[in-house]
Amino acid sequence: MKLGDTPLVDFTRDRLHRETLRSFGRYELTTAYTPAGQLQRQHLNSLQYDRDYTWNDNGELIRISSPRQTRSYSYSTTGRLTGVHTTAANLDIRIPYATDPAGNRLPDPELHPDS
16 A cells, blocks of 8 residues: 555565565564464564464364453354453453354343343
8 A cells, every 4th residue: 555656554465365464664563374274473563462362173263362461262062152251450351142042142131131
């Protein structure tokens, strides 16, 4: 992407055309992938932005870790999201999810008691 002849953003891609490097000004965002092609890591060279992604054997995202927080995901045996757990300094939040037999997400009874 350019403004006149000045590049604003430049992208580098691997042979599968996945973004591996994004350069914008003095910043560079590098991205790595697992052998299965899933997002594995992102690193921004000049800020506190590092993220590591962890996947289970079923291909489900189970964790996103960064210097400031960790978010963990849990799934049912049928692969439906059942909860998200976020932890950080002075923070511990658990959000449960439930679905009906058709896989539709049900409202949280604590947030929607009349549902």
